[in-house]
Amino acid sequence: MSIQAINWALNLPASLLPKPSQNHLLLILANYANEENVAYPSTATLAKITKLDRRTIQRVLRELEKIGAITTVSAHNIQRKYRKDQTPTAYRLNRRSDKATTIT
Secondary structure, X not given: OOHHHHHHHHOOOOOOOOOHHHHHHHHHHXXXXXXXXXXXXXXXXHHHHHOOOHHHHHHHHHHHHHHOOEEXXXXXXXXXXXXXXXXXXXXXXXXXXXXXXXXX
């Protein structure tokens, strides 16, 4: 868990994240973020925690990427076991610094 990432997400202006689902999902991703600001929870995990439908999760992730809050990255370097037909995804929080409150 990254307290700095959570604080960053909490301090983003409401104009940047107008939908509650965007704010909620970004806070969950910040909670999962490691020291490199990368989170890699599955869509199923995000749906379970947020109580949102999987398709809603996918839509909100696209919205967060479009506004520049996150970037989707490959998670193949993560030390976890995946089936060969699975392509794991990670989400990088686009924090500029611990004091950043806006995405530039």
